[in-house]
Amino acid sequence: MIKIAICDDMKEQLENLCSLTREYCTEVKLEAEIKVFSHPNDLLNACENELFHIYILDIVMPMINGIFLGKEIRLSDKEAQIIYTTTEPQFAIDSFAANPINYLLKPIEKQKLYDTLSLAVSKVKNYIDKSLCIRTSDFYRNIAFSDIVFCEYNKHIVIYTLQNGETVKTISNRIPFSEHIIPLIKDKRFLQPHTSFVINMYKVKRMTQDAFEMQGGYLIPIAQKRKSQARDTYLEYILGKGGNII
Structure with missing residues (x-):
């Protein structure tokens, strides 16, 4: 299921965006969970416990504008697709700081929103469908x-630890761990900070000097000889650019 967050401080605009997004999901038969937020603080608080695949953010909002909100989301979520909506075209260049997939001017044109959502969904599916x-x-x-x-x-x-807390164990085998994890290491989300561990950088809450703190509170050690490479790879991942502007 794809999770979508919509944030706009104007009630009418928020309801319109939610309605159009629901219509899109129904039309393309997309299973999605849509949550709406009327204040950016509410969305930031929600992101402490859950992440969304797609964010539709107004730019001009009280206290915390959409540009800052998008940058905060990017600190912990590089893969999310961000869509900006606004009545003010002058913020377009500033919005690049959050690497949005598109920048839509209000009043929102239905087809432009649909086209942008289709692109966002295709990128999300490419991310979540690998197994x-x-x-x-x-x-x-x-x-x-x-x-x-x-x-x-x-x-x-x-032993695989999943985001729902489940652990899945392989049978005992003689294949070296380095060979077993090749499919993971080929994917840019994964990093091997220790001989015996591979982490999903998308699930990292923070990096300390000696460990990665993962979602769920797990601490994964960083081997001394891998510290420099682990740090550089993780920073490159969370600061890296991706996606296109259409």
Whole structure:
């Protein structure tokens, strides 16, 4: 399910954006959860406990404008698709700081919003649809990359910890951990900070000198010899650019 957050301090505009987004999801048969926020602080508070795949943000709002809000979202979520809406075209250049997928002027044109949502959804699906097939004691299990918080190697068993708290274990095998994790390492979201661990950088809450604190409170150690590379890779990931302006 794709999660969409809409933030606008004007009630009528918020209701219109929500209505158009719901109509789009119905029309394209997209399973989505849509949450609305009338103040940017409410959205920031919500983001402490959950992340959204798509954010539709007004730019001119009280206390916290949409540009600052988008930049705050980017600090913890590089993969999210941000769509700006505004009556003020002069903020277009400033909006690049949050790397939005598009910048829509109000009044919102239905087809332009639909086209932008279609592009955003395609990018999100490309991100969340990748999966890994592993062999467990019960048979085989497909695990979505987007569900993985981290995996750990212990006595020839790889243990996957998922975002819902579930752990999935492979059968004991003689394949080196370095070979088992190749599909993950090829994906830009994953990093190996320690010989026995691979983390999903999308699920990192913060990086300390010696560990990554993951969603769920898990602490994953950073090996001394990997500290410099781990730091550089993680910073490149959270500061990197992606997406296009249309």
